[in-house]
Amino acid sequence: MREFHRVLRRGGWAILLVPITAERTMEAAAIVDPVERLKIFGQEDHVRRYGPDYIDRLQEAGFSVRVARAQDLFGREEIVAMGLTPACGDIYHCVKK
Numbered sequence: 261m262r263e264f265h266r267v268l269r270r271g272g273w274a275i276l277l278v279p280i281t282a283e284r285t286m287e288a289a290a291i292v293d294p295v296e297r298l299k300i301f302g303q304e305d306h307v308r309r310y311g312p313d314y315i316d317r318l319q320e321a322g323f324s325v326r327v328a329r330a331q332d333l334f335g336r337e338e339i340v341a342m343g344l345t346p347a348c349g350d351i352y353h354c355v356k357k
Contacts, residue, residue, distance in 0.1 A: 261321035268356040275333075275342075276318070276352045284311040315352065323354035 264274050287308040291297055294304035301309055318325045328351050330344040344351070 265322045273355045278310045280310055282309040282311040285313050324357055326353045328353050
């Protein structure tokens, strides 16, 4: 998150999509066994599951965050071009202050 913030210019924005699947974000980079990661995080290559505190984490990284749906931010052509389907759910529209 901090790296996204660092590389954006002032006023730049990013759309960050993550599934919110935990009550609170949980991380365990020390788990290296793919089977264990699959069991805990739902994928062998993941090291965390995000919770509703995802927004707080983005703000702590320096972003102004707006939770929206694709149609709140973009027109139909842009939505199609970016592959934003209704299954995307909440979109975290992050702006570098």
